[in-house]
Amino acid sequence: MDKKALYQLSYGVFMLASKAGDKVNGCITNTCMQVANSPTRVAISVLNTNYTCDLIKESGIFALSLLDDTCTYETIKHFGFQSGKNVDKMEGITFPEDLNGIPYLGWQTCAVISCKVVESMDLGSHTLFIGEVLDAKLLSENAPLTYADYQNRVKPKPQAVKEERKIVGWRCKICKYVYEGSELPADFVCPLCGHDRDDFEPIYE
Amino acid sequence: MDKKALYQLSYGVFMLASKAGDKVNGCITNTCMQVANSPTRVAISVLNTNYTCDLIKESGIFALSLLDDTCTYETIKHFGFQSGKNVDKMEGITFPEDLNGIPYLGWQTCAVISCKVVESMDLGSHTLFIGEVLDAKLLSENAPLTYADYQNRVKPKPQAVKEERKIVGWRCKICKYVYEGSELPADFVCPLCGHDRDDFEPIYE
Numbered sequence: 061m062d063k064k065a066l067y068q069l070s071y072g073v074f075m076l077a078s079k080a081g082d083k084v085n086g087c088i089t090n091t092c093m094q095v096a097n098s099p100t101r102v103a104i105s106v107l108n109t110n111y112t113c114d115l116i117k118e119s120g121i122f123a124l125s126l127l128d129d130t131c132t133y134e135t136i137k138h139f140g141f142q143s144g145k146n147v148d149k150m151e152g153i154t155f156p157e158d159l160n161g162i163p164y165l166g167w168q169t170c171a172v173i174s175c176k177v178v179e180s181m182d183l184g185s186h187t188l189f190i191g192e193v194l195d196a197k198l199l200s201e202n203a204p205l206t207y208a209d210y211q212n213r214v215k216p217k218p219q220a221v222k223e224e225r226k227i228v229g230w231r232c233k234i235c236k237y238v239y240e241g242s243e244l245p246a247d248f249v250c251p252l253c254g255h256d257r258d259d260f261e262p263i264y265e
Numbered sequence: 266m267d268k269k270a271l272y273q274l275s276y277g278v279f280m281l282a283s284k285a286g287d288k289v290n291g292c293i294t295n296t297c298m299q300v301a302n303s304p305t306r307v308a309i310s311v312l313n314t315n316y317t318c319d320l321i322k323e324s325g326i327f328a329l330s331l332l333d334d335t336c337t338y339e340t341i342k343h344f345g346f347q348s349g350k351n352v353d354k355m356e357g358i359t360f361p362e363d364l365n366g367i368p369y370l371g372w373q374t375c376a377v378i379s380c381k382v383v384e385s386m387d388l389g390s391h392t393l394f395i396g397e398v399l400d401a402k403l404l405s406e407n408a409p410l411t412y413a414d415y416q417n418r419v420k421p422k423p424q425a426v427k428e429e430r431k432i433v434g435w436r437c438k439i440c441k442y443v444y445e446g447s448e449l450p451a452d453f454v455c456p457l458c459g460h461d462r463d464d465f466e467p468i469y470e
Contacts, residue, residue: 181395
């Protein structure tokens with residue numbers, strides 16, 4: 061199987077948020093599709109290690125902010141590159157809230173979709189949630205950010221590695237997992253947090 | 266709920282094919298996302314009225330041809346605008362076949378993904394299938410066709426309506442369903458075949 065073939069699937073980029081009691085969190089995801097139109101339902105897939113996944117399982121509600129093409133790398137980093145288990149990502153920021161009281165992004169976002177979970181399925185690394193759409197709003201006329209746009213334009217290119225130093229391993233910048241070996245395979249995915257090769261940094265001898 | 270907000274979700278465009286015994290068919294869909302990475306699984310959603318949906322339910326296997334940016338409107342029409350219940354779409358064309366013997370497109374296609382169904386869920390209008398990926402191959406270096414590209418570039422623009430003639434109804438070009446009334450709502454979706462307003466033609470007095 062050539063995993064690069066799977067990279068040719070097209071996705072958007074989203075800030076997925078949930079709330080359970082007084083716990084609130086949001087993360088960056090790239091999986092959402094409408095899967096039925098009567099009633100209107102969407103499917104999302106969320107890493108089981110994500111704190112937002114725990115909150116959705118607990119409360120059965122979520123809000124998806126559809127990031128648009130004005131989205132900055134800072135927004136992706138804020139919600140995507142740190143865990144709500146360690147940091148309150150909502151602290152000090154005033155967010156608009158949807159009908160369930162879940163915060164969504166009122167900027168860099170073209171639409172927001174609010175759902176309640178009607179089915180879920182544990183798929184090992186991820187949980188698939190089927191959400192009945194309770195509300196959906198257009199927020200701007202900007203084009204949605206696609207995952208390809210994010211990879212090609214928004215995400216900074218990895219710096220060229222200085223070849224004179226010997227690489228003995230690779231560290232995941234997200235969760236600190238260490239891969240031992242000088243060559244990180246091109247299709248390597250972090251077994252702990254699911255991020256790909258681009259989120260690893262070299263460890264030098 | 267503003268359904269236009271849901272139109273901001275990003276999708277690819279696919280030729281989804283299946284085979285059950287000596288029955289073979291393919292249709293055009295826009296829903297596929299990778300939903301887990303250990304094991305590698307994708308989710309697709311298929312209209313229950315589609316013949317391809319019947320074949321997937323019967324055999325539990327499917328192949329997804331990821332259309333690329335060289336895809337023509339003729340290809341979309343051939344697989345998307347006629348039903349395999351009435352027409353043999355595969356007749357007279359030689360297709361490559363995947364490991365399950367399912368035909369895929371060897372042209373206008375950047376990758377093919379072959380799956381067996383491990384879970385399915387009836388969602389009313391559609392069935393959601395979770396497929397374990399058995400094989401995946403890159404076929405070209407062309408960029409994948411996105412659903413937005415298809416709408417903006419590949420699909421012909423509807424001809425301007427001659428305003429001097431009175432419109433009394435709208436006919437779905439796909440399944441011939443008739444909507445009675447002069448104004449077809451912007452978010453109207455055909456209750457029989459699920460196609461949207463762009464696939465309706467006016468009926469004049």
